[in-house]
Structures are given as structure tokens and as C-alpha cells.
Amino acid sequence: MTKEQILNTRLTEEQIAMFYLGQEGFLIRYRDHFYLIDPYLSDSIDRHHGMQDADWTRRYDIPILPEELDFVDYVFCTHDHTDHADPDTLCALAAHNTKAVFIVPAPVRENICSYGVDDSRIMSAAAGQKLSLGPCSVTPVAAAHEELHTDESGNYKELGYRMAFGSTTLFHSGDCCIYDGLAEQISGVDILMVPVNGRGYYKLQNDIIGNMNAEEAVLLAQEIHARLLVPMHFDLYAGNGLSPAYFVDCLYRFSPGQAFHMFAPGERYIF
Template sequence: MIKLTSLGQVGYIVDINNVRLVIDPYLSNYVEDKYGKQFKSLIKSPILPESIKNVDYILISHEHEDHCDPFTLGKIFEVNQDVKIICPRECNEIIKEIPFKEILNLKIQEKKQILDINIEVVPAAHPELEINNGYSRFMGFLISINNFVMYHAGDTIPFLTANNYLPKGIDLAFLPINERNFFKDSAGIIGNMTCREALEWVEQLKIKHWIPTHWDTFSNNGTYQEELDIVAKRINKSNYTWINAGETISI
């Protein structure tokens, strides 16, 4: 049994049998407080970070504060003193005040086995690949149990070398659809793939089902659900599921 609980933005609690993973939790107003009202959250945090207990590993895709939020991570640590964290090296400075039991800066395609769950680090392009001596500044995660494979992309756009890292026929993917464009670039906001790109990438990678992420939290860096729904309906591609912040599904 796998349970997925959306935390909003790209954040998820992933419960697999007796293992609990937390991915990119953003459950505060840290970005607004640091960068201003244009980053005011559109959604209320669905859960208090200190109420997330029994966490085995936290997975962080990159150092941007809506993914690596020191306030949220500190609160989760308060009630999970033995939790370990997998993150890029660029996150180490941000989380240095939190005494995690173990910080794992894994290289691309390096794996961590947790009971019968396998976690593999893959690169992400945000918006470019940045890889140095095997370490990627931006990461995604392949999470596998038995023959079921999930792919959490973190923040990324499609990239040419994806086939070197991602298997064909992924069972479930989490893909960010807060498109990049001229106006975001001009404002210094890094977007990800467009709805059309997500649909095409799903087709190319033969992903069986996917969940849109990075659409609900910021008005200046999100996407309306209708944008994806209209395009998907026109091309008859409906193999995705919207999950609202705080919602839990079982697969």
C-alpha cells in the first residue's frame, strides 16, 4: 500500500508500507517573508510541520526555499530526531543549524536502500542541468518498490539526456507545470515545463500516470488547472490526477 499526501507546491508525504518519506515540504511563509508580498501563498498550509511524525527520510530536490525551507525542516526535525535527509550539497548551508542525524549528498544515479524501497538520485534541469563531478545542483528522485516506480521530478523542464537516467514506463510521475516564460525570466522567477511540454514528455517517456505539481501556491509562479485540462482534452490525454493540498490518495 502506498499513500500520497499533498503538502502543496511540490511537497508530498509518501507512506510506503512502514516507511515514511517527506519530499520538498514547504509549510510556512518563508519565501514571502524573505522576498515580499508577491510570493504570498494562495493556499493555507494543510498541516503543521510539527505534526508530521514518524518520518524516516526527507528528500530535498534543490536549495530554493520553496523546496528547502529551513523553518519547515526545523519543525519537522523537532518531532523526528532520528530523521535523515537526502539533498544536494547546495542545501547544506541552508540546513546547517538543524542537527540532522545524517545528511546524504548523493551523486547522480547513486542509490539508497530503505528496507525494500530503493531511492535513486537523477538530475533535473532548472532550467539547465548543473552537474559537477557527478553531483547535480538540481535533483529528482526515482522511488521504487518491487516493480513499481515513482518519479518525483523536483523542479525541471524536459532535457535531452533524460533517457540516460529515467526508465521507460514509469508508473507514476510528479511533474512541475509552472511554465517558464519571458515575463517570469524578466522578474528573475524560474519556471518549469508548460502543460504542453508535460503532456509530450509523459508521452515520450511512456509514463503511465502522473500528478501535476507546482501549480497551486504562488500567483506569479503557478498554473490554472483549466490550462492543463483544456489542452489534455483536445489531444485526448487524461492520464493525470489533480491532488489538492491536504488531500491523501492510496495507490
């Protein structure tokens, strides 16, 4: 993936282009605007765990450096875990892109400021409060990272984003488990982007807060009648991933007619 390939992508007025950055990171182009979601474009996690730890070593190179993304209009973070709000990535983006606005859950705003992003460039997001960002309308939705977490003001610490690009709707859940009422909030979206790496007792004992699993992702897509299911959070770190074959097996067992796309790192997909 190169900056030139992204900028030279030709689209109709109603098409969107999705570029996969790894983990849950996506760059979305719609008309002449660029929306960056959960960019993790460093090796912060590797360094934290120790570069020789096989479970926490990137399985592929960074698709594009944050310094090259000086054209991005909006940067979204779903929550403040490193693989979704990476200090190295956000600091580099802020330094090399003077126009980008950073959209983050209200309770994590101070954390993002501490990474070197000026407060004047940050927009607080709250569940249900619609945002108009260029030609895209965005509705934040509460995300349950195993559970729903709120601050003292009742604002959710983790969010997903329902995004309307003309007649096409996309939901990027961030890290999320299914909870009562989620399906109703995202019913009818065209593109459903959700994690599939699951959760479990031993993961939680190792401070790995979990997500929905592959079966749940497939059944959620079926329930809301998503046109396209995009699995996330399965490929970057062996210590918290999932075999793609297992996801495909679940899909063909529970909803064989469901359209899906499993991205390769750096891939472009036009919807």
C-alpha cells in the same frame, strides 16, 4: 489533513498513499515507512516578499505543521530553493523528529546544515548513485532547472528522484525542464510527478527560474508511457503558477487517453 489520518491509513503490501502538501510537497507512505519530498510548510516566501504582495501570498493554509511529522523516516529535498528546502520547515522537522534522515543533492549539503539540520543526519545524493532507504530503492536523476547546474566536482545541484516501491515506480522531478536523455532515465515509471508552471523571459528577469510547461509535461508522460501524470507547481502562488484548466486543456489536446490526478491541498490518494 491530520497526523491521525495519515497514520491510520490502511494499505495492502503493494499500495502506496500520497498526501499532497502543496507546491511540490508530498508525503508518501509505503508499508510502515514514510517518505517526505520537498516539504514547504511555512510562510517563508510570503514574509520575504511582504505579506501584502498578492502574487506571493499563500493561496491556502499549510495542510499540516512540520512539528506533527515526527514519524517520517526520510526527508528529500530536490534543491535548495525555499519552496523545496525551506529553512523553517527543515529546522522544525529536525527538532521534532529525531529519526528522520535528510537526503539532499551533494552540492547543497552545507546549506541544509546551516538551517539547523545536523550534518550527521544528512545523506548526500548524486545522480545515478542508487540509495536503499527502507523498502524503497531510490535513484537520483539530474534535473535541469532551465539548465543543468553542477558544482566544481561535477555534482548536480538539482535532482529528481526515481523511487521504486515494490512493483510501483514513481518519479518526482523537483523543478525541472526536459533535456536530452531525461526520458530514457525515467522510462516506464508508473507515476510521473512534474511541474507545469513553465518558464519565460520576464519570469527570468524577476529571478523566477522556470520549469517545463503543461504541454511538455503531457508529451513527456506520453513518451515514457506513464500510467499516472501528476502536475505540480501550479497552485500555491499566483506569481508562479498556472491555471489548472490550461493543464487539462493541454492534456485533452495532446494526449486525451492519459490518466492524471490533480491534487487538492491536504488530499490523500492511494495508488
